[in-house]
Amino acid sequence: MSKLVTIAAVQMVAEADLIKSTLEEHGLEVYLADDNLIAMDWLLSNAVGGVKVQVAAKDAEAAREIVEQIQKRKPNDAPPVVFDCQDCGQRLEFPGLRRGGVETCPRCGSYVDVPE
Ligand SMILES: [Zn+2]
Numbered sequence: 001m002s003k004l005v006t007i008a009a010v011q012m013v014a015e016a017d018l019i020k021s022t023l024e025e026h027g028l029e030v031y032l033a034d035d036n037l038i039a040m041d042w043l044l045s046n047a048v049g050g051v052k053v054q055v056a057a058k059d060a061e062a063a064r065e066i067v068e069q070i071q072k073r074k075p076n077d078a079p080p081v082v083f084d085c086q087d088c089g090q091r092l093e094f095p096g097l098r099r100g101g102v103e104t105c106p107r108c109g110s111y112v113d114v115p116e
Pocket of ligand 1 (some may be wrong): 066085086088089091105106107108109110
């Protein structure tokens with residue numbers, strides 16, 4: 001087995017999972033370190049330096065480039081989508097990455113189509 005190098009360390013397990021699945025789509029083998037520990041107690045994340053995303057040394061350069069692309073388009077940067085529920089008229093707000101998806105209205109429980 002080739003040597004693993006850490007190409008990113010992130011605070012949230014969800015973010016590490018996103019990076020992992022994206023890298024896997026590019027055909028890279030990805031390992032997470034300390035993710036189980038942090039999933040149990042995310043306060044530990046700071047203490048251990050976050051979830052480490054690791055790849056084989058030969059893939060490190062490609063992986064770093066992909067991670068850079070992911071971090072450039074963080075979902076948090078997308079402006080939120082605001083619209084009214086078609087059933088109860090409640091003003092709803094969802095994160096930008098939910099665009100074009102289906103969500104549940106927290107007030108009346110109806111499914112709502114999030115506009116593009
Ligand atoms: Zn509603």
